[in-house]
Amino acid sequence: MxxxxxxxxxxxxxxxxxxxxxxxxxxxxxxxxxxxxxxxxxxxxxxxxxxxxxxxxxxxxxxxxxxxxxxxxxxxxxxxxxxxxxxxxxxxxxxxxxxxxxxxxxxxxxxxxxxxxxxxxxxxxxxxxxRPVQLDGKSLKQGIENLLKELTSKIDVEIHYEIEKTTMPIIMEDHFFRIVQELLSNVLRHAKAKVLEVYLTQNKNMIQLRVNDDGVGFNVNDQKSGSYGLHNIKERIEGMGGSVNVVSLPDFGTRIEINVPLILGE
Structure with a gap:
């Protein structure tokens, strides 16, 4: 034995x-x-x-x-x-x-x-x-605003944004920050946009992120043309119980809307 x-x-x-x-x-x-x-x-x-x-x-x-x-x-x-x-x-x-x-x-x-x-x-x-995925002690609002201010000084794109202060778990903030990074990277690499808009809002228990551009757009039914990191983003959002809506037309730009329910403890 x-x-x-x-x-x-x-x-x-x-x-x-x-x-x-x-x-x-x-x-x-x-x-x-x-x-x-x-x-x-x-x-x-x-x-x-x-x-x-x-x-x-x-x-x-x-x-x-x-x-x-x-x-x-x-x-x-x-x-x-x-x-x-x-x-x-x-x-x-x-x-x-x-x-x-x-x-x-x-x-x-x-x-x-x-x-x-x-x-x-x-x-x-x-x-x-x-860039690092984590916010390193910054709030999500601070992280996104710093990112957009930095881009404004380096790229020839008109950027409009309104980032509200949100309340969510730190791990969700890191996910949202990474998603914003990927969306901005996609716009720079593929959209050829002149105007970029980023809005982050919190309505009761719902977080909404909207990213709009006036770039070249793509056919959302074409998996290859619409796969600029969107697959990874959708997986992240679905993992948080949220949804991703993509509206894009060739030569008319792209609108991406992300909604995630926020469940906070009492």
Whole structure:
């Protein structure tokens, strides 16, 4: 029984009773019980260590992922983003100074400048997506407003927003913050919008988030064109018992409305 790991078998429990006859002799029985206790202790410690390792591995994995996101974002911002900005400034200066050049060359220079500008927009969207998910002590209102103010200073899009102070569990705030990040990233990368509107309101026990843009839009029935992160967003919202409504028309823009019921304890 011991060799097979059945440490809780009745034969061992009986040996601890003073009324149980000796199995072999007093010395051997005593050593046998010590060995049994040691194996029981080791088995218990192994189980505890396995559980601790599992918890530690999850925490470590999350820490590694978060640190890697920060590292990639920092490197992209400090290298690629800065280089794109420098290239854009130099090319803009060249286009303003060069005169009497063939039209074909002028068109090529303009295309290069547009490509660099598009790459800068893509980079900003990527950096936005790589931002930390957590609010780090800020309220949801503060987090979203800071995000929108930062974008206003960096992109050529007219941004209107009204963010109300909301009352919800911290984990829900983190989910909403991540959803706003993903929606803004989608607008930057795909919409080609000139105007962006973001509204967050709380009506009694309902949280509503609306994001509107006047961009190129897409066919909502086309799963490929409408899958710009919306699948992940819908999963997040459905996990909170909410709903996502998407209205979009090609060349007329997109409206995304998210409603989540808020259940607070008394």
């Amino acid at each position: 011991m060799s097979q790991g059945h440490y809780s078998a009745s034969i061992f429990l009986d040996m601890y009773s003073l009324d149980t006859p000796l199995q072999i002799n007093e010395d051997i029985d005593r050593q046998f019980l010590k060995l049994h206790e040691k194996l029981m202790f080791m088995a218990d410690e192994a189980l505890k260590n396995a559980e601790e390792d599992k918890i530690l591995n999850e925490e470590t994995k999350n820490d590694i992922l978060e640190n890697e996101r920060k590292r990639i974002a920092r490197e992209l911002h400090d290298s690629v983003s800065q280089q794109l900005f420098a290239a854009s400034m130099m090319l803009s200066a060249v286009n303003q100074q060069v005169e009497d050049i063939p039209e074909s060359l002028a068109n090529q220079l303009k295309m290069v400048e547009e490509t660099i500008n598009a790459s800068q927009t893509e980079m900003r969207a990527l950096l936005l997506h790589l």
